[in-house]
Amino acid sequence: MTQNLPHNILALVLAQFGYTREECNISLLGNGLINHTYLVQTQHKTFVLQCLNQQVFTGPEQVTDNVDLISEHLLTQSSNKNYALMPIWQLRSQNNKNHVKIQGQYWRALHYIEDCYTLESITTSEQASFVGNAFAQFTNALGNFNSQKLADIIPQFHDLSTRITQLNQAVKKTSNTLLLQAHSNINFIKSQKNFIDEITAITKNLPLRVTHNDTKINNLLFSNKTNRPIAVVDLDTCMAGYLMHDFGDMVRSCCASIAEDSAELDKMSINIDILTALTKAYIAGFNGTLAKVEINSLLLGIKLMPLMLGIRFLTDFLNGDNYFKTRYATHNLVRAENQLHLYKLFCQQESLLADIVLSTSRTTA
Structure with a gap:
């Protein structure tokens, strides 16, 4: 091997x-x-x-x-x-x-760590609660750590404006063949200006924290004895950042019914029960210390992260697959279309998502 x-x-x-x-x-x-x-x-x-x-x-x-x-x-x-x-x-x-x-x-x-295992997907609301609580515990435990002590490992890692600039640069440099394949996705991203402006506005008021920046379930270790998380792993992208990035990435990676590189978009749906459990456990894990602007940002984070990852996958596709490992020629294009489709589903469910986030914040305040 x-x-x-x-x-x-x-x-x-x-x-x-x-x-x-x-x-x-x-x-x-x-x-x-x-x-x-x-x-x-x-x-x-x-x-x-x-x-x-x-x-x-x-x-x-x-x-x-x-x-x-x-x-x-x-x-x-x-x-x-x-x-x-x-x-x-x-x-x-x-x-x-x-x-x-x-x-x-x-x-x-x-x-x-011995006697543990990882998961690639959440199958129950109980697991979702464990996941939300574990990532909240991680960030909350770092609440009294000065995030400015950390080096900026990947500058503007979750800065949407930077990611769009990188996409535009890739569009200018790529081949006509790749550009034609990505054309409809590029146009869709350009059409999201209002949401992009909303993200720019809220980030001006958000407090910086130490964020994990890769809050997928497979970055948790689960105990073989209790089937509960025992450790948060893969700390390489920990930097100063915003809660909406960690929360949004957790929801993005845990709540879709298909894998992030599946091309079967007609089979994609959002598991609302798991999303609700994640949200409740995550917000509760901060023990009532979240600022109102941070709570409001969580709703934006749910939509932001699939859009941003879709942009990143598409950019890498146009650049010749230099960042993400791929198994076939259009792997990153398939990933991009998958994440952009998830973003659309979250936008369609925005009213319900707002009810889940805001009602949870009221009950845990």
Whole structure:
């Protein structure tokens, strides 16, 4: 399963963490779209080994330093019984570093939590409540951490105006063949100016927090014993941001009836029961501390995140698939159309979504 990595590179990386290639059993771990992640098992130790994608993370040392800062804070919060989940931390190299650099590639080792599993989708409202509460706990535990201490790993990562600018640049540079395939989706995005202006207006008044920025269910570890979340993982995109981004991405990834790369758009629907459970648990997880403007922003976040991800997928398609891993030529185009369709469904259900968010905020205030 590691045939794409030369034996000598793995040996060099493992040596930096005090292991030989021969004593390690290595297998692929997870299905992330960005980094290459492996599970390493020895007779006495199990850990995660990861090669950071430098096309995405142009400052890999900033990534590992950010993770250290967040993990240290969460460990303190956990020790003080202010964080019920288990923090994840990076292991040190033989030189006491949080990463190693081998032949131009950046690698790090991560603590591995035993006796747990991940999920790719939510199937029950109870699971949805667990997910909403876990991500709220994570952000709430970082409420007294100064988000400005974190490096801006991907500048303007969730800035809609920046994403539209990137799309426009890709449109100018792409081939006529790709442009023709994406034409209708480009025109639809241009037609959403009123919503884009609404997002620009509200962000001027939102407080900055430490946000996870990838709140998919597969970034939670669930206990085999309790079937409840025990850890939030994949902290690489944690930066200063807005709650509506984390909440919107959680809803986007958990409430659609089909996978985000499915082309069967006629089968897509929104699971309102799961959306309601997510919303209630997420808002309740902040224990009544959310500002009114933040609560109002959550409704916008539900629509914002599928639109923004649709723009990102479409931009990557036009740029030749440089960011997201793909399995076939139009994979990113299919993803873009999927997310834009989800955005349309959320817009059609806006009145119901407003009732869910606002009624929940009143009952938990």
